[in-house]
Amino acid sequence: MLHSRLRPLPRRHPLPNSEDSAPRPDFADPETEADPEESSEDLFAAFLPHLFPDDAPSFHGDPGQHLLYSSPRYGDLEIMVPSYPTQSGKRSQEVAEGLPRPDGQVNHVEEGRKLFAHFLWSAAMVVAEGVEKADELEASGQLKSSDEIAMWRVRGERVLELGAGAALPSVVCALAQASTVTATDHPSSPALSGAIKFNLDHNLRSPKVSSTSTTVTIQPHEWGTLETDPWAVQNKASFNRIVAADCYWMRSQHENLARTMCWFLAPGGRVWVVAGFHTGRAIVAGFFETAVQEGLEIERIYERDLIAGQEDGREVRREWVAQREGEGPENRRRWCVVALLKKKDE
DSSP, rough: OOGEEEEEEEOOSSOOOOOOOOOOOOOOOOOGOOOOOOOHHHHHHHHHHHHHHTTOOOOEEEETOOEEEEEETTEEEEEEEEOTTTTTTTTHHHHHHHOOOSSSOOOOOHHHHHHSSSSHHHHHHHHHHHHHHHHHHHTTTTTOOSSGGGGGGGGGOOOOOOOOTTTTHHHHHHHTTOOOEEEETTTOGGGGTHHHHHHHHHHSSHHHHHHHOEEEEEEETTTTOOTTTTTHHHTTTTTEEEEESSHHHHHHHHHHHHHHHHHEEEEEEEEEEEOOTTOOHHHHHHHHHHHHTTEEEEEEEEEEEEEEEEESSSSEEEEESSSEEEEEHHHHTTHHHEEEEEETTT
16 A cells, blocks of 8 residues: 555645735745644544555645655655645645636746646655665665566666656666766756756655665756757766656646657666546646657556555556546546656667
């Protein structure tokens, strides 16, 4: 039960009363401050995975909230959920109920990004779990290149995370001794100096964490902006592992995202695509079609159950299909698709 790894931490700021205010990032040292009181709301939320074990939420947390991610490999990691200045503290409830469309002229890409960009997504936890398991086996000398879990190996690799948001995969890849980790998000995202910075600094520089030689950077990047971006030009074909977890809800950005993957992927490198079906299966299937058109090839693809596991600890998997008869929001939310992409003819 993957989502049982998470529980909300006590709020350091009260929930705002309006959409004009949101919890600001708090970079204070929790070791030197009195523990804030845990609200009854957060206590209840912590028990939800146990009360409703068959319910698999696609996203977790609210803007500015801090969550505790319990990693069997690296211990407890504190993850701050990103926030926009105008977001309320109950964004998950607003999304579930349906956000009203703003009046007047809007940047539809920006508004679409805001709709889902600021949560911790279950897809990110799938990546984190895979990297943790591969690293544990490699550290003990038990990882074989033929093992399925070897696809998540990052030790000594150059890792790029696209649309990082809370950047949990970046944190875990750094702890797993990747050579370099670059966490990117849209240039207008407050997560770059807020949640991403906090999560990397707090979890990689903590006295509780063994030293890591990984070079970690945070970089603003807009998908599809390549030839005119000096950083993109400098780092073309530089990354062996590219992470894109739940970045697919904007169909209009599929081409830009696929082009960005092709641009940064090093020869012999691989892209991890992990996506839930919260916006429907067709949108995710559409991305794979676009990725193939842009020069990528699907090396491996399957669906993974986010709740159930086999008795030996392995994942419950099934074949990926672009359309599944009889599927609705209730029974698709416990599944996600996991794919390994490479450049064609490699």
